[in-house]
Amino acid sequence: MSRLVVVSNRVPSPRERTQPAGGLTVGVRDAVRGTESLWFGWSGQQRADIAKQKPDLDRVDSVTYATIDLTHEQYERFYENFANGLLWPLCHYRIGIIEFSREDLQVYREVNDMFADHLVPLLREDDTIWIHDYHLFPLGEALRKRGVKAKIGFFLHIPFPPWSVMRVLPCAAQLLHELTAYDLIGVQTEEDVRNLDGCFEICGLNKRAYHFPIGIDPAEFAEQAVQSVMAPEVKRLKDSLRGRKLIIGVDRLDYSKGIPERFHGYEVFLNRYPEHKGEVVLLQVTPVSRAGVGSYQELRRELDELAGHINAMHGNFDWSPIRYLTQSAPRHILAGFHRIADVALVTPLRDGMNLVAKEFIAAQDEHDPGALILSYLAGAAPEMPEALLVNPYDAEDIADALHEALSMTPKERKRRWRVLHDDVTRNTASNWSETFLDMLRDTQPQA
Numbered sequence: 017m018s019r020l021v022v023v024s025n026r027v028p029s030p031r032e033r034t035q036p037a038g039g040l041t042v043g044v045r046d047a048v049r050g051t052e053s054l055w056f057g058w059s060g061q062q063r064a065d066i067a068k069q070k071p072d073l074d075r076v077d078s079v080t081y082a083t084i085d086l087t088h089e090q091y092e093r094f095y096e097n098f099a100n101g102l103l104w105p106l107c108h109y110r111i112g113i114i115e116f117s118r119e120d121l122q123v124y125r126e127v128n129d130m131f132a133d134h135l136v137p138l139l140r141e142d143d144t145i146w147i148h149d150y151h152l153f154p155l156g157e158a159l160r161k162r163g164v165k166a167k168i169g170f171f172l173h174i175p176f177p178p179w180s181v182m183r184v185l186p187c188a189a190q191l192l193h194e195l196t197a198y199d200l201i202g203v204q205t206e207e208d209v210r211n212l213d214g215c216f217e218i219c220g221l222n223k224r225a226y227h228f229p230i231g232i233d234p235a236e237f238a239e240q241a242v243q244s245v246m247a248p249e250v251k252r253l254k255d256s257l258r259g260r261k262l263i264i265g266v267d268r269l270d271y272s273k274g275i276p277e278r279f280h281g282y283e284v285f286l287n288r289y290p291e292h293k294g295e296v297v298l299l300q301v302t303p304v305s306r307a308g309v310g311s312y313q314e315l316r317r318e319l320d321e322l323a324g325h326i327n328a329m330h331g332n333f334d335w336s337p338i339r340y341l342t343q344s345a346p347r348h349i350l351a352g353f354h355r356i357a358d359v360a361l362v363t364p365l366r367d368g369m370n371l372v373a374k375e376f377i378a379a380q381d382e383h384d385p386g387a388l389i390l391s392y393l394a395g396a397a398p399e400m401p402e403a404l405l406v407n408p409y410d411a412e413d414i415a416d417a418l419h420e421a422l423s424m425t426p427k428e429r430k431r432r433w434r435v436l437h438d439d440v441t442r443n444t445a446s447n448w449s450e451t452f453l454d455m456l457r458d459t460q461p462q463a
């Protein structure tokens with residue numbers, strides 16, 4: 017079996033317990049585990065002078081981690097502006113907040129070229145290369161230009177919009193053309209396939225995409241959840257509830273996750289179903305990322321205000337309806353939080369997949385499982401129809417779903433959970449990576 021080379025913008029530190037949030041780390045970690053592999057990407061560090069830098073190498077078990085730094089300008093123009101100020105909102109259908117600049121595009125390309133320059137010397141002839149996410153759309157082409165003949169696959173973890181949205185991007189046709197350098201292109205859902213294939217067709221490119229919905233390692237997460245119930249953090253949370261029902265939300269601080277809309281829905285719920293007042297707590301865990309991007313700063317202000325408003329308007333001297341945190345928590349502790357939660361609120365306005373929905377299901381106690389409320393605009397929704405599906409823009413829909421979830425009979429909760437658990441167990445992170453890599457290895461070499 018050839019060595020697997022994974023490339024992603026962010027590479028988790030193999031020695032730290034708290035890992036970067038997001039599905040990419042969860043899925044890719046599983047793909048490289050126990051496999052002879054190299055995981056290449058950005059270190060998460062910036063420094064003024066990178067002229068003489070060499071990749072920093074660290075080997076843990078079968079995986080070599082190779083990382084490079086970015087300059088301050090690259091961080092700003094490549095990561096903050098082009099990848100997260102432009103491509104991210106565009107792919108999440110948020111044309112109104114994108115900002116395009118040719119200088120940012122140039123630095124985006126420059127960083128992709130720099131990744132290629134540092135990666136090529138580390139490559140072996142029989143490697144299989146798997147590149148991840150929108151930061152690295154042009155990397156396959158950059159590697160081909162440097163003579164790399166290996167199989168190269170690309171997987172997009174976030175949604176891909178239709179041409180009517182994509183065409184807003186001045187360099188859309190060129191980026192699509194660059195994607196044709198890949199031997200296999202994977203996206204999360206059938207809708208993404210239709211959108212990307214539609215773009216290829218309109219641009220006259222003979223290429224197609226396939227969908228590979230990403231999953232988690234449900235057995236591992238369930239085990240962490242069971243063990244963490246005894247952890248001091250989880251015990252403290254449970255004690256602090258004093259018998260109240262726990263509603264949980266876990267998301268990166270990102271406008272695509274629909275958190276203000278969720279808070280509005282929760283407020284409507286408290287108004288419309290006052291019998292739950294004092295009987296429930298919404299714990300929203302929201303680690304901050306991309307703090308330098310303007311739209312994220314605005315979101316943070318909005319959420320601070322909204323959480324304060326709801327607690328002030330509806331709380332009492334012995335009860336706060338929302339506990340809103342912006343610090344991150346270790347994954348195993350989150351697993352424990354999920355296990356003791358009665359309801360999960362997963363209401364993104366758009367999401368490539370959303371693994372939190374799957375993690376919540378995996379963490380539940382089969383004898384008394386909680387209920388999942390899921391946005392039908394999440395990539396996970398087509399796979400999880402037994403969740404209470406809601407429109408995340410409709411506060412009353414969220415309110416009604418919360419009431420339904422909290423009033424559901426144990427029999428109905430178990431019935432829904434069993435079906436959802438089967439879905440989560442069938443489509444794991446290992447199946448996802450194996451299916452993608454088998455198909456990539458079977459592709460015909462490019463002419």
Ligand code: F6P
Pocket residue numbers: 025026036037038039040041100149173174305306
């Ligand atoms: O899955 C989407 C994604 O952008 C990943 O590429 C990334 O690692 C994760 O979300 C977290 O985002 P960031 O690296 O910008 O904090």
